Amino acid sequence: MTTLFISDLHLDAERPQVTQLFLQFLRRSIDEGGARGADALYILGDLFEAWVGDDDPSQTAAVVADELSALRAAGVPVYFMRGNRDFLVGEDYARRAGMTILPDPAVVLLYDRPTLLMHGDLLCTADVRYQQFRAQVRNPAWQQQFLAQPLSARIAFAEQARAASKAHQSGLASTGTMETITDVTPDTVEAMLARFGIDTLIHGHTHRPAVHDLRLGTTDHRRVVLGDWYDQGSVLRVSPGDLALDALPLPA
Numbered sequence: 001m002t003t004l005f006i007s008d009l010h011l012d013a014e015r016p017q018v019t020q021l022f023l024q025f026l027r028r029s030i031d032e033g034g035a036r037g038a039d040a041l042y043i044l045g046d047l048f049e050a051w052v053g054d055d056d057p058s059q060t061a062a063v064v065a066d067e068l069s070a071l072r073a074a075g076v077p078v079y080f081m082r083g084n085r086d087f088l089v090g091e092d093y094a095r096r097a098g099m100t101i102l103p104d105p106a107v108v109l110l111y112d113r114p115t116l117l118m119h120g121d122l123l124c125t126a127d128v129r130y131q132q133f134r135a136q137v138r139n140p141a142w143q144q145q146f147l148a149q150p151l152s153a154r155i156a157f158a159e160q161a162r163a164a165s166k167a168h169q170s171g172l173a174s175t176g177t178m179e180t181i182t183d184v185t186p187d188t189v190e191a192m193l194a195r196f197g198i199d200t201l202i203h204g205h206t207h208r209p210a211v212h213d214l215r216l217g218t219t220d221h222r223r224v225v226l227g228d229w230y231d232q233g234s235v236l237r238v239s240p241g242d243l244a245l246d247a248l249p250l251p252a
Contacts, residue, residue, distance in 0.1 A: 007204025045083020
């Protein structure tokens with residue numbers, strides 16, 4: 001009895017080793033460190049480095065959809081939560097990949113224990129500039145207008161957005177505020193846990209894998225942060241009464 005959680009793979013044609021590692025993970029059995037035979041697989045955002053619409057002809061996206069669909073056909077439910085890079089993943093691609101799209105945040109029952117799932121960017125409220133951008137691009141009217149543009153225009157926008165994000169992070173680094181601005185805001189985490197009345201939170205986004213034990217009032221809480229897939233893979237394995245963050249080495 002094991003449920004798997006991953007996030008922040010940032011799959012991209014420019015990083016084929018990561019895609020290869022992910023495909024191996026989907027094809028291997030749970031006993032071999034893979035996903036086959038798991039109770040479920042949850043992907044908590046940023047599966048892709050960028051997503052400009054379900055009509056994107058990316059070969060990487062096509063292969064990933066086929067393998068996720070095969071995993072679902074093998075009896076492993078696949079759940080997906082949109083991230084800050086792939087917030088435009090739609091129902092068409094989800095059907096192709098055999099995924100069920102979850103809202104952010106979402107509450108699931110994990111071995112009889114209510115658990116709060118998030119991508120994690122909503123918790124980084126100190127980054128005011130990013131939160132303003134997020135509110136804009138998550139607006140349904142903005143998304144409808146954006147998706148109506150030609151594919152070439154959408155790809156150009158995505159490239160500009162990535163460049164702007166790098167420049168923003170570089171600016172934060174130069175002022176020494178990167179660590180605090182791009183990480184979660186503790187008060188926001190506490191408010192989110194209190195809002196849902198749940199003592200366990202799993203999220204990604206910050207690329208700071210760890211298990212944080214928190215004491216809020218008279219109750220113990222736990223915040224589990226998933227790792228990214230840049231220098232290695234990162235998988236959270238949850239079974240009744242236990243959890244472990246595992247690293248997966250990149251193919252040689």
